Amino acid sequence: MLRIALQSKGRLNEKSLELLREAGISIDDNNRRLLSKSSNFPVEVLYLRDDDIPQTVSCGIADIGIVGLNEVMERGLEVDILQHLGFGKCRLSLAIPKNAVYSGPEYFEGRKIATSYPAILRNYFREKNVNCEIREIAGSVEISPAIGLADGIFDIVSSGGTLIQNGLAEVEKVMDSDAVLIGTPGLGEEKMDLVGKLMSRFTSVLRSRGKKYMLVNVPNDRIEEALAIIPSMKSPTLLPLADKGWSAIHAVVDESEVWDKADKLKKIGAEDILILSMEKLIV
Numbered sequence: 532m533l534r535i536a537l538q539s540k541g542r543l544n545e546k547s548l549e550l551l552r553e554a555g556i557s558i559d560d561n562n563r564r565l566l567s568k569s570s571n572f573p574v575e576v577l578y579l580r581d582d583d584i585p586q587t588v589s590c591g592i593a594d595i596g597i598v599g600l601n602e603v604m605e606r607g608l609e610v611d612i613l614q615h616l617g618f619g620k621c622r623l624s625l626a627i628p629k630n631a632v633y634s635g636p637e638y639f640e641g642r643k644i645a646t647s648y649p650a651i652l653r654n655y656f657r658e659k660n661v662n663c664e665i666r667e668i669a670g671s672v673e674i675s676p677a678i679g680l681a682d683g684i685f686d687i688v689s690s691g692g693t694l695i696q697n698g699l700a701e702v703e704k705v706m707d708s709d710a711v712l713i714g715t716p717g718l719g720e721e722k723m724d725l726v727g728k729l730m731s732r733f734t735s736v737l738r739s740r741g742k743k744y745m746l747v748n749v750p751n752d753r754i755e756e757a758l759a760i761i762p763s764m765k766s767p768t769l770l771p772l773a774d775k776g777w778s779a780i781h782a783v784v785d786e787s788e789v790w791d792k793a794d795k796l797k798k799i800g801a802e803d804i805l806i807l808s809m810e811k812l813i814v
């Protein structure tokens with residue numbers, strides 16, 4: 532039995548559960564207890580605050596966990612980073628009042644910076660040889676400059692809207708983050724086997740995200756051109772239609788390119804373009 536630590540509520544909770552669900556793992560989630568078992572995979576879920584996940588995995592109370600890379604780096608504990616999961620994308624950046632003139636990292640020499648990520652920030656400024664005063668605060672970091680608590684902030688940024696609302700400008704990106712699957716170092720063979728199975732299911736789910744399945748009928752004399760428009764992951768499938776002189780091409784395409792490809796295909800005489808959702812992509 533494998534134990535996985537997930538965030539109990541917050542930004543990563545839903546997406547983590549969705550990933551498990553799409554990987555075919557049902558969790559009895561109606562009555563969320565601290566610990567709930569899956570009915571169809573030997574795994575149980577331990578729900579925690581995200582701050583506690585790296586430590587729980589590092590010391591082996593949970594075998595694996597899903598948490599933001601930012602939390603993993605901040606704790607600095609020994610865990611294996613097994614897989615990047617692509618959701619919970621954000622960056623950790625330095626920001627200062629928008630009217631201040633920024634000259635580079637040395638701007639922060641002797642200044643006060645508010646953050647919930649003191650360890651990452653300390654490492655960054657050690658490398659840059661800059662001495663600043665780090666003020667650790669747990670929340671609402673972005674209001675610190677306005678209330679005179681700090682000269683700048685170091686915090687999570689995604690769209691940047693919160694910074695703008697608070698009259699701040701992002702001046703330095705220190706790291707990118709996304710949700711990662713972490714594991715206790717040195718898990719035994721039996722558990723590693725289960726982790727391997729889980730990871731390959733996650734890979735299938737993640738690969739199918741943002742992809743569509745395209746079916747299109749093409750006159751035989753335009754096949755070459757059509758194949759140039761929709762190169763597939765390997766080779767597209769080409770099937771003759773009952774109607775002589777026509778073929779069907781099946782291919783996996785990026786969702787973002789579907790409309791562009793459909794327009795180009797219509798221009799070369801393609802017909803009946805079908806776009807289907809992809810559920811899994813198992814390779």
Ligand code: ATP
Binds near residue numbers: 538539542543621
């Ligand atoms: P907890 O109550 O579990 O301690 P929290 O309040 O510390 O939760 P959340 O705000 O739920 O944390 O964020 C969890 C993680 O989601 C962050 O550590 C980060 O990796 C990621 N994250 C945070 N803000 C954003 C954002 N705006 N966009 C995308 N991902 C984000």
Ligand code: MG
Binds near residue numbers: 580581582
């Ligand atoms: Mg937290």
